[in-house]
Each structure stands twice: as C-alpha cells, then as structure tokens.
Amino acid sequence: MKLAIIGATGGIGRQLLEQSVDAGHDATAVVRDPSRLSRPVSSVAVDLVHPDWNALEAAVGGRDAVLSGLGPRSNSDVGVASAGTAAMVKAMQATGTRRLVLVSAAPIGTVPSPSHPHPPRHDPGDGFFMRHFFSPLTKLALRNQYGDLAAMEEIVRDSQLDWTIVRPPRLTDKPPTGRYRTAYGHNLRRGFLISRADVADLMLRLIGDPTSIGQVVGIAN
Ligand SMILES: NC(=O)c1ccc[n+]([C@@H]2O[C@H](COP(=O)([O-])OP(=O)(O)OC[C@H]3O[C@@H](n4cnc5c(N)ncnc54)[C@H](OP(=O)(O)O)[C@@H]3O)[C@@H](O)[C@H]2O)c1
Numbered sequence: 001m002k003l004a005i006i007g008a009t010g011g012i013g014r015q016l017l018e019q020s021v022d023a024g025h026d027a028t029a030v031v032r033d034p035s036r037l038s039r040p041v042s043s044v045a046v047d048l049v050h051p052d053w054n055a056l057e058a059a060v061g062g063r064d065a066v067l068s069g070l071g072p073r074s075n076s077d078v079g080v081a082s083a084g085t086a087a088m089v090k091a092m093q094a095t096g097t098r099r100l101v102l103v104s105a106a107p108i109g110t111v112p113s114p115s116h117p118h119p120p121r122h123d124p125g126d127g128f129f130m131r132h133f134f135s136p137l138t139k140l141a142l143r144n145q146y147g148d149l150a151a152m153e154e155i156v157r158d159s160q161l162d163w164t165i166v167r168p169p170r171l172t173d174k175p176p177t178g179r180y181r182t183a184y185g186h187n188l189r190r191g192f193l194i195s196r197a198d199v200a201d202l203m204l205r206l207i208g209d210p211t212s213i214g215q216v217v218g219i220a221n
Contacts, residue, residue, distance in 0.1 A: 001025050001026070001064040001065065001207065001208075002025070002026045002028075002062065002063045002064050003020055003025050003026065003027045003028070003063060003064065003065055003066070003067060003207075004027075004028050004030055004059050004060045004063045004065075004066045004067070004097075005017050005020065005027055005028070005029050005030065005066075005067050005068075005069075006030045006048070006066065006067065006068035006069065006070050006084075006088060006102075007030075007031065007068060007069040007070040007071070008027075008029035008030065008031050008037060008041075008043075008069070009029075009031045009032070009033060009036040009037060009038075010069050010070075010071065010073075011069065011171065011173070011196040012069035012103055012171070012196045012199050012200055012203075013031075013068075013069030013070075014038055014069075014196075015069075015176070015196050015197045015199070015200035015201075016067050016069055016200045016203060016204065017029055017037070017038065017039055017041065018038060018039060019176070019197075019200050019201060019204055020067075020204060021039050021041060023204065025204075027039075027041050027042075028041065028042045028043065028044060028059055028063070029041050029042070029043040029044070030043070030044050030046055030048075030056070030059045030060070031043060031044075031045065031046075032045065032046070032047050033045070044056070044058060044059035046059065048070065048080070048083070048084030048085075048087045048088060049079075049080055049083050049084055049087075051087045051091075053091065056087060056088070056091040057091045057094055057095050059091075060088070060091045060092050060095055060097050061091075061095030061096070061097060062095070062097070063097050064097075064099060064207070065097075065099035065100070065101065065207045066088065066092060066097060066099065066100050066101075067101050067102070067203055067204070067207070068085065068088060068100070068101070068102035068103065069102075069103055069200075070084045070085065070088070070102070070103075071103065072145060072148070075144070075145075078144045078145055078148050079148055080148070081145075081148045081149050081151075081152040082148050082149075082151035082152040082155060085102065085152045085155055085156060086155050088100075089155055089156065089159045089161065092159075092161055093159070093160075093161070098161050098162045099161070099162045099207060099213075100156065100159070100161050100162065100163045100164070101163070101164045101166065101203045101206050101207055101212075102152075102156065102163070102164075102165060102166070103165075103166050103168065103199065103203070104149050104152065104153055104165050104166065104167045104216075105145075105146065105149050105167055105168065105169075106123070106167045106168060106169040106187050106191070106218065106220075107123070107135050107138060107139055107146060108146060108149050108150050108153055108167060109123045109167070109186070109187070109216065110122060110123055110135065110139070111139065111146045111147065111149070111150040112147075112150065113147075113150035113151050113153065113154045114151065114154065115154050115158075116150075116154070122135075123135075123186055123187045124185075124186045124187075125183060125186035125187035125188055125189055125191070125218055126187050126189070127189050127190060130187070130192075134192075153165055153216075162213045162214075163213070163214065164206050164212040164213060164214075164215055164216075164217060165215075165216045165217070166199060166202060166203055166206070166216075166217050166219060167187065167216055167217065167218050167219070168194045168199050168219050168220070169187070169188075169191050169192050169193060169194060169220050170192060170193050170194075171193075171194065171195070171196050171199070172193055172194070172195045172196070173195065173196060173197075174195040174197065175195070175197055176195065176197035176198055176200070176201050177195070177197075177198055178198070178201055179198075180194060180198045180201075180202070180219055180220065180221055181219070181220055181221070182202060182217055182218060182219050183217070183218040184211075184212070184215045184216070184217055184218075185215065185216055185218075186218055187218040187220070188218050188219070188220035190220075191218065191219075191220020191221065192220065192221075193220065193221050194219050194220050194221055198219070198221075199219060202217070202219050
C-alpha cells in the first residue's frame with residue numbers, strides 16, 4: 001500500500017515507518033527533518049503548524065492511507081496535535097485521500113472539548129484504580145496536552161474522512177510483541193502500558209480493517 005507517515009522521526013512514527021517498510025509498503029515520511037529518518041524512504045519536509053500546503057498535499061495525495069504519530073515534543077509545543085492534525089485533514093480533504101489512522105491517548109474519552117463540554121465522567125473500560133486515582137491525577141497534570149488531544153479528536157470526527165483513533169495508555173519502548181488487547185469504544189481494564197512498537201503494529205493492521213472506520217480503539221498489554 002502507498003502510505004504517508006506523519007511524525008516518522010518520533011517514537012510511534014519511527015515504528016510505523018520501519019514496520020511498514022519491512023512489510024513491503026511504499027511509505028512516504030512527512031517530517032520536519034528528513035535527515036533524522038531511520039530508513040531511506042521518500043520524504044517531505046513539513047512543519048505541520050506552519051505548513052507548506054503544496055508540499056503537504058503532495059505528501060498525502062494519491063496515498064491509500066495516512067498514519068500519524070504526531071504529538072508535542074515538550075510542554076511548550078502543546079497545540080501541535082490539534083493544529084497539525086487540522087492541517088493534515090485539510091490536505092487530505094483537498095487531495096481526496098480518505099483513510100486516516102492516528103494516535104490519541106487513553107483518558108481522552110473523559111476530557112471536555114469545545115463541542116463536547118460534558119463528556120462521561122469515566123471511561124467504561126477503566127477499573128476502580130484508574131477511575132478514582134490514576135486518571136484524575138494524570139488529567140490534572142497533563143490537562144493542556146489532553147485538551148489539545150480532545151480538540152484533535154473533534155477535528156477528526158468532524159472531518160468526514162475514514163478515520164480511526166487509537167487511544168493508548170502509557171507508552172514504553174519495548175520491542176513489538178503483536179500480543180495485546182484491543183477494544184472498540186473504550187479502554188482496557190487494568191491496561192496501564194503498551195509499547196510504541198505494538199501501537200504501530202495495531203495502526204498498520206487497522207488500515208485494512210473497514211470495521212474500524214469511525215471508531216475509537218483502546219489498546220493495552
Ligand atoms: N508518552 C506517553 O506515555 C503517551 C501515552 C498516550 C498517548 N500519547 C500520545 O502519543 C503521541 C505519540 O507519542 P510518541 O512517544 O511517539 O511521541 P514523540 O516521540 O514525541 O513524537 C511526536 C512526533 O510529532 C512530530 N511533531 C511535533 N511537532 C511537529 C510539527 N510542528 N510538525 C511536524 N511534526 C511534528 C515530532 O517531530 P520531530 O521528530 O521533528 O520532533 C515527532 O515525530 C504523543 O504525542 C501523545 O500525544 C503519549
């Protein structure tokens with residue numbers, strides 16, 4: 001398949017790039033600095049917050065799917081997920097590329113966004129510890145990042161594209177296992193960790209799974 005990989009020099013993005021090349025896909029990397037790519041693939045240099053529209057449209061146009069591991073590198077980068085995803089979505093709409101699989105985060109189903117100011121208090125998949133201790137603490141500590149991801153999800157849901165949002169819990173750099181739990185529409189009970197490599201594995205699998213279109217997918221060990 002012809003894929004565009006956004007953020008291919010990041011943690012999940014690098015896994016997406018390497019696994020897609022190993023699987024024989026034709027991958028184009030959309031990155032800020034192509035010299036940092038871990039594989040010699042075709043690439044387009046784009047800062048998604050200040051995009052060169054011609055370059056971005058050339059990168060996503062004619063692709064079977066766009067996979068995104070975009071996210072803020074630091075606290076001062078907050079806003080990049082929603083602004084960058086808005087640019088990505090606009091370029092996909094302009095070029096007719098429809099399939100989008102991207103990364104959000106496990107708590108986002110309970111985070112308010114402009115169109116959903118009153119989300120459910122708890123994710124149906126979360127157990128007692130997650131509901132009453134871990135989730136409230138992380139939502140307080142990471143409220144700006146999570147607000148950005150909630151806004152990003154809203155842009156994607158409103159996009160009319162064939163989207164799938166993957167919501168992982170805390171990420172690790174362990175090697176891929178291909179063995180993990182998934183659920184449509186909610187998080188996984190006692191699902192505290194998942195490797196970036198396994199998130200990438202799932203994202204690549206979801207591209208060809210029409211049942212995942214328009215779905216939020218939870219993943220965890
Ligand atoms: N950390 C966790 O435990 C956790 C848990 C759940 C969900 N998440 C979410 O998962 C996302 C991906 O995680 P990760 O570890 O793979 O993130 P990461 O290593 O920080 O990668 C983020 C990617 O986004 C790119 N990027 C940032 N700003 C950009 C811009 N203006 N234009 C173009 N590209 C830009 C970065 O490019 P450069 O390589 O050029 O910097 C990098 O490739 C996180 O951002 C977060 O939203 C994280």
